[in-house]
Amino acid sequence: MATSIAALIGLAALSLSAGGFDAVDLLLLALFGATTPWLAIGYWNAAIGFFIMRFTDDPSTYVVPQAARAVPPSAIAGSTAILMCVRNESPDRVVRNLNAMMADIDAAGCADRFHVYVLSDTSLPDILSAEAEAFGELARQWAGRLPLTYRRRTANTGYKAGNIRDFLERWGDAHELMVTLDADSYMTASAVLRMVGIVQANPKLGILQGLVVGMPSTSAFARIFQFGMRLGMRSWTIGSAWWQADCGPYWGHNAVIRVAPFKQHCAIPVLPGNGLLRGHVLSHDQIEAALMRRAGYDVRVLPEEDLGWEENPPTLIEFIRRDQRWCQGTLQYVFFAGTPGLEVVSRFQLLFAMLMFLGSPAWIGLLLVSTLVLAATPSPGAVVDADYGMALLVTILVMWFAPKIATIVDVLSRPILRRRFGGAFRFLGSIAIETAFFLLLSPIMWTAHTLFLAGLPFGRAIGWIGQVRNDHSVSWSTALRHLWPQTLLGAASLMLLGLQQPEALPYVFVLWAGGLALSIPLCVITSRPSVGLAYSRIGIGRLPEETDPPAALEHLELPALRAAQPVAPG
Numbered sequence: 001m002a003t004s005i006a007a008l009i010g011l012a013a014l015s016l017s018a019g020g021f022d023a024v025d026l027l028l029l030a031l032f033g034a035t036t037p038w039l040a041i042g043y044w045n046a047a048i049g050f051f052i053m054r055f056t057d058d059p060s061t062y063v064v065p066q067a068a069r070a071v072p073p074s075a076i077a078g079s080t081a082i083l084m085c086v087r088n089e090s091p092d093r094v095v096r097n098l099n100a101m102m103a104d105i106d107a108a109g110c111a112d113r114f115h116v117y118v119l120s121d122t123s124l125p126d127i128l129s130a131e132a133e134a135f136g137e138l139a140r141q142w143a144g145r146l147p148l149t150y151r152r153r154t155a156n157t158g159y160k161a162g163n164i165r166d167f168l169e170r171w172g173d174a175h176e177l178m179v180t181l182d183a184d185s186y187m188t189a190s191a192v193l194r195m196v197g198i199v200q201a202n203p204k205l206g207i208l209q210g211l212v213v214g215m216p217s218t219s220a221f222a223r224i225f226q227f228g229m230r231l232g233m234r235s236w237t238i239g240s241a242w243w244q245a246d247c248g249p250y251w252g253h254n255a256v257i258r259v260a261p262f263k264q265h266c267a268i269p270v271l272p273g274n275g276l277l278r279g280h281v282l283s284h285d286q287i288e289a290a291l292m293r294r295a296g297y298d299v300r301v302l303p304e305e306d307l308g309w310e311e312n313p314p315t316l317i318e319f320i321r322r323d324q325r326w327c328q329g330t331l332q333y334v335f336f337a338g339t340p341g342l343e344v345v346s347r348f349q350l351l352f353a354m355l356m357f358l359g360s361p362a363w364i365g366l367l368l369v370s371t372l373v374l375a376a377t378p379s380p381g382a383v384v385d386a387d388y389g390m391a392l393l394v395t396i397l398v399m400w401f402a403p404k405i406a407t408i409v410d411v412l413s414r415p416i417l418r419r420r421f422g423g424a425f426r427f428l429g430s431i432a433i434e435t436a437f438f439l440l441l442s443p444i445m446w447t448a449h450t451l452f453l454a455g456l457p458f459g460r461a462i463g464w465i466g467q468v469r470n471d472h473s474v475s476w477s478t479a480l481r482h483l484w485p486q487t488l489l490g491a492a493s494l495m496l497l498g499l500q501q502p503e504a505l506p507y508v509f510v511l512w513a514g515g516l517a518l519s520i521p522l523c524v525i526t527s528r529p530s531v532g533l534a535y536s537r538i539g540i541g542r543l544p545e546e547t548d549p550p551a552a553l554e555h556l557e558l559p560a561l562r563a564a565q566p567v568a569p570g
Contacts, residue, residue, distance in 0.1 A: 001037075001040045001041060001044055004036075004039075004040040004043065004044070004399075005033075005036045005037060005040050008032075008036045008039065008040070008392075008395065008396075008399075009029065009032065009033050009036060011388060011391060011392045011395065012028075012029055012032050012033075012392055013025075013029055014385065014388040015384050015385055015388040015389040015391075015392045016028060016029065016383070016384065016385075017385060017388075018381060018382060018383060018384055018385040024369070024373060027369060028366060028369055028370060028373075031362045031363075031365045031366040031369065032362075032366055034355075034358070034359060034362035035359050035362050035363055035366065037352065037355050037359070038352070038355060038356060038359055039396065039399045039400060040399070041240075041352065042236065042399065042400070042402060042403055043398075043399040043402045044239065045235065045236045045237075045239035045240045045403065046232075046235045046236060046239060046402035046403040046405070046406045047239065047402065047406070048238070048239035048242050048243065049234065049235030049236060049237070049238035049239030049240075049242075049403070049406060050235050050239075050406035050409070050410070052238050052239070052242060053234070053235060053238060053406070053410055054410065059238050059303065060238075060302055060303050060304050062242075063238060063241040063242045063303065064208075064241065064300045064301070064302050064303075066198055066201070066202040066205055066208075066298070066300065067198055067302060069198070069201045069202060070194065070197035070198045070201050071196075071197040071198075071200045071201045072197060073108055073109075073110055073193040073197065074109070075197075076110060076113055076193065076196055076197060076200060077113070077200070078113065078175075078176035078177065078200070079113060079114070079115060079174060079175045079176060079177075080113060080114050080115075080175060080176065080177040080178065080179060080192075080196055080256075081114075081115050081116075081117055081167070081171065081172075081174075081175040081177070081178040081179070081259070082101075082114055082115070082116045082117065082178070082179045082181065082192070083117050083119055083164060083167060083178055083179065083180050083181060084098060084116065084117065084118045084119065084181045084182075084183070085119050085121075085160055085163050085164065085180070085181070085182060085183065085253075086118065086119070086120050086121070086122060086131070086183045087120070087121040087122055087123075087156060087160075087183075088122050088123060088124045088127055089122070089127070089131075089183040089469075090127070090130075090469070090470075091127070091130055091131045091134035091135065092134065093183075093469065094118075094134075094183050095134050095135070095138050096556060097185075097186045097556065098116065098118075098138065098148075099138060099141075100186075100552065100555045100556055101186070101187060101188065101189055101192070101552075102116060102142060102146050102148075103555075104188060104189030104190070104552060104555075105146060105189040105192065105193075106145055106146055107189070108189050108190075108193060110189075110193060111145050111146040114146060115146075115147045115148075115149070115174075115175070116142075116146065116147065116148040116149070117148075117149045117150075117151065117167060117171070118135050118148065118149070118150045118151070119151055119153075119163050119164065119166070119167055120135075120150065120151065120152040120153070121152070121153050121156035121159075121160075121163050122152060123156070128152075131152075132150070132152070135148070135150040136150060149171075151166075151167075151170075153166060157280065158268075158270075158280045158281075159280055159281070159282055159284070160252065160284060161268050161280075161281060161284035161288075162280065164180070165267065168259070168262070168263045172259050172260075172263045173259075173263075175259050176200075176258070176259060176260075177196055177199055177200065177256055177257065177258060177259060178256070178257050178259050178262075179192055179195075179196070179255070179256050179257075180252065180253050180254070180255050180257065181253055181254065182252065182253040182254075182310070184215075184310050184311040184469060185212065185253045185254050185308060185309065185310045185311075186215065186308060186309050186310070186552075186556070187210070187254055187307065187308040188306070188307075188308070188550065188552035189552070190552075191210060191306065191307040191308055192256075194307075195208050195210055195255075195256040195302065195307065196256055198256075198302070199256045199258060202298075204296070204297055204298055205258070205297065205298045205300065206257065206258045206261050206262065206292040206293070206295070206297025206298060206299055207248075207250050207255055207256070207257050207258070207262075207288075207289060207292050207297070207298075207299040207300070208255060208256045208257075208300055208301075208302055209248060209249060209250050209251055209254070209255040209299070209300070209301040209302065210254045210255060210256075210301075210302050210304070210307035210308050211233070211234075211237055211301065211302065211303050211304055211305055211307055211308075212251065212253070212254045212307075212308050212309065212310050213226070213229075213230055213233065213305055213308075213309055213310075213543070214226025214227075214229060214230065214309065214310065214311075214312050214543065215309040215310060215311045215312075215553075215558070215560075216543055216545050216546050216549075216553070216558050216560035216561055217311065217312065217314070217471075217532070217560050218471055218529065218532045218533050218535075218536050218559045218560045218563060219312075219314035219315070219471045219526075219527075219529075219532045220525070220526040220527070220528065220531040220532035220535050221313070221314060221315055221316055221319070221526035221527060221532075222311070222312040222313065222314050222532075223532060223535050223536070223540065223541035223560075224430075224433060224434050224437045224526070224535075224540070224541050225312055225319070225437070225441075226312050226541070226543070227430055227434050227541035227542075227543065228404065228434040228437070228438055229312075230407075230543060231403070231404040231407045231408060231431070231434070232403035232404045232407065233403075233407075234303065234305065234407055234410075235402075235403050235406035235407050235410075236403040237301060237303040238303045240301075241300070241301045241303050243345075244301075244345055244349070245300075245345075246293065246298035246299065246300065247289075247290075247293050247299060247343050247345035247346050247349070248289065248298075248299045248300045248301040249285075249286060249289055249299070249301055249349060250285045250286065250288055250289035250292075250299060251285055252284065252285035253310070254307065254308035254310070258297065261292060261295050261297050262288070262292060264295070265291050265292060265294070265295035266288040266291045266292055266295075268281050268284055268287055268288065268291075271332065271335055276456050276457070277328075277331055277332050277334075277335075277456075281329065281332050282325065282328055282329030282332065283325075283326060283328075283329020283330050283332065283333070284329075286330075286333065286349055286350060286353055287333065287336050287350070289346070289349075290336070290339070290342050290343070290346035290347075290349070290350060291339075293342075293343050293346050294339075294341045294342050294343065294346070305544075306550065309545075309553070311469055313469075314468070314469065314470065314471050314472065314527070314532075315468075315472065315474050315523065315526070315527040316441075316444070316474070316479075316483075316519075316522065316523040316526065316527070317474055317478065317479070317482055317523065317527075318468055320444075320445070320448045320482070323445060323448065323449070324448070324452050326357075327357045327449055327452055327453070328452075328456070330353050330354055330356070330357055331354060331357065331453075331456075333350040333351075333353055333354050334354060336350060337350045337351055337354075357449050357453070358453075360445070360446040360447075360448075360449035360450050360453075361446075361449070361450045361453060361454075363443075363446045363512075364443075364446050364447060364450045367443070367493075367511075367512050367513075368489075368493075370383075371493050371496065371497060371508065371513075372496075374497060374500070374501045374504055375496050375497060375499075375500040375501060376500075377501075379501075380501060380503065380504050393507075401435075404431075408431060411427065412424065412427070417544075419547065420544035420547045420548060421542060421543070421544060421547070422539040422542035422546075422547060423539075426538075426539040426540070426542055427542075429539075429540065430539070430540050430541050430542065433540055433541070434541070437522075437526075439510060439511070439514075439515060440514065440515035440518060440519075440522055441515060441522075442512075442515065443486075443490075443511075443512040443513070443515040443516050444483070444486050444515050444516060444519045444522075446512075447485060447486045447489060447516060448486075451485060471529045471532060472527065472529070473524075473527050473528050473529065474523055474524055474527040475524070476520065476524055479519075479520045479523040479524050480520055482523075483519040483520050483523060484520075486515075486516040486519040487516065487517060487519055487520055489513075489516050490512075490513045490514065490515065490516025490517030490518070490519070491516075491517045493508065493512075493513040493516070494508070494509065494513050494514075494517055497513075533563055536559075536560050536563035537563050545561075546560060546561060549561050
C-alpha cells in the first residue's frame with residue numbers, strides 16, 4: 001500500500017511539473033498526499049476481495065476459518081443476551097423487528113437460551129410513555145417463553161458505551177455471550193444462531209462482527225446510497241477481513257461478543273480534561289475491538305450478506321447528521337491510538353478511521369486551491385501536464401471506484417446474481433444513477449465534514465441523538481438552511497472558472513463543483529416519497545432482498561417489498 005501511495009504522489013508531482021515546481025505546487029501535493037491513504041486501501045481491499053470472491057469456493061470460511069467450526073443450534077449451551085439499544089426512537093418499528101426475531105428464535109426451539117434486553121436512554125417525554133407501554137406489552141406477550149427486560153436510564157452517561165456498560169454491571173455475569181443491536185438494525189434468528197454457534201465453538205473468538213447491509217427502502221436517497229454501498233461493501237469487506245485477520249473491526253451492532261473478556265478488558269475510560277473531544281467517548285466500537293484483541297481474543301468479521309440489515313437515513317439532511325456524530329466520535333481515537341499493548345493492525349485501524357474524516361478538508365483544500373490556481377493562469381496547460389494529468393485522473397477514478405467495479409464484474413458474470421439485482425438492464429441503469437449520485441454526494445459530504453471540523457474548536461458538537469427514520473420530504477427552505485455553504489462554494493467556483501477557464505468547467509463540474517451547486521435540489525428531490533416509490537416500482541437501486549425476499553424480511557411487511565415488481569428468470 002505504501003508503494004501505491006508513493007506512486008500516486010509521484011504521478012501527481014509529474015502532473016504539476018508543467019510550469020516548474022513552486023510553493024503552491026508543494027501545497028497541492030501535500031493536500032493530495034493526505035487523500036491517498038483511503039484511495040490505496042480501498043483499491044487493495046477491492047483487489048484482494050475480488051480474487052477471493054472469484055477463486056475460492058467459500059470466501060467467508062477462507063477469511064474466517066473459525067466459521068467452519070460451529071455448534072449447531074440444537075447444541076447451543078449457556079445463555080446469550082440480545083441487547084437492543086434505543087434513544088428517542090419511535091418504539092413501533094423496534095417492537096416490530098424484535099417481535100419477528102423472537103418468534104424465529106422460539107420457532108427454532110432455542111428460546112430458553114436467550115434473554116432480550118431493551119436498553120433505553122430515551123429522554124423525550126412524548127416518547128417515554130409510548131416506549132414503556134410498547135416494551136411492557138412485548139414483555140408480557142413473551143412471558144414464559146423468551147424473557148424480555150426493559151430498562152431506562154435517566155441520564156445517558158457514556159452514551160451507547162455507557163448504556164452497554166450499565167448492562168454488563170447489572171446482568172453481564174449471567175450471560176456467556178451477547179448480541180448487540182441498534183434501533184435501526186435487524187438480525188434473523190438463523191443469523192443469530194449461526195454466529196452464536198461459531199463463537200461458542202471457538203473459545204478464543206471474542207467478537208464476531210456480521211456484515212450489515214441496507215434494508216430495502218422506499219426512500220430514494222436511501223435506495224441509491226445503499227445500492228452503492230452494496231456494490232462496494234462485499235469486495236471491500238472480504239479483502240479487509242483477509243489482511244486484518246484476527247484484528248478485525250467491530251461496528252457496534254449486529255455482532256456476537258464474549259461477555260466476560262469484554263466486561264473485563266473493554267471498558268473505555270473517560271478522557272480527562274475540558275477540551276471538546278474530552279469526556280466520554282462517543283464512538284466506542286473500534287476502540288473496544290482493539291482492546292479485545294489486546295486481551296488475547298480474536299476479532300473477526302464474517303462477510304456474508306444474509307446476516308443482518310440496517311436502515312439508512314432517508315434524506316441527505318439525516319445522513320449528514322449521522323456522519324457528524326461519527327466524525328466527532330472518531331476523532332477521539334487520537335487519544336487511544338498510542339495505548340500500550342495494541343496490535344499494529346489495531347492501531348492502523350484507529351488511524352485510518354480518523355483519516356476517513358480528516359481527508360475531507362484535504363479534498364476541499366485541494367479543490368479550492370487548484371480552482372484558484374487555474375483561474376489565475378492563462379491556460380490549464382501552464383499548471384498541469386496534460387498527459388500526466390489525464391493518467392492521474394484515470395488512476396484516481398479507477399482506485400476510487402475499485403470496490404464497486406469488483407462487485408459489478410462479479411454480478412454481471414453470474415446469471416443468478418444478475419437476476420437477483422433486477423436483471424442486467426435494471427442493474428446497469430442503477431449503476432449509472434448511483435455513479436452520478438456518488439459524484440454529486442461526495443463533495444457535499446467533504447464540505448459538511450470540513451465545516452463540522454472547523455466548528456469543533458468553537459464549541460460545535462453533537463451527542464448521541466435519535467434520528468428521523470421514516471420517509472419524509474425536505475422542504476426547499478430546510479435544504480437551503482442546511483446546504484447554503486455547499487451551494488455558495490460550488491456556484492462561486494463554477495462562475496469563477498466560467499469566466500477565467502471555461503475549458504476546465506466540465507472536469508470541475510463533474511468532479512466536485514457540480515455536486516455542491518446542485519446540493520439543494522438533490523436533497524429535496526431524493527427526499528420525496530413519491531420519487532422513492534417510483535424508484536421501487538421501476539427497480540432503481542434494487543437489492544437482492546427485493547427480488548427474492550427472505551422470509552424474515554417478509555414478516556416485517558416492508559413497503560419496499562410490496563412495491564417491488566417481480567423479475568423474470570434469466
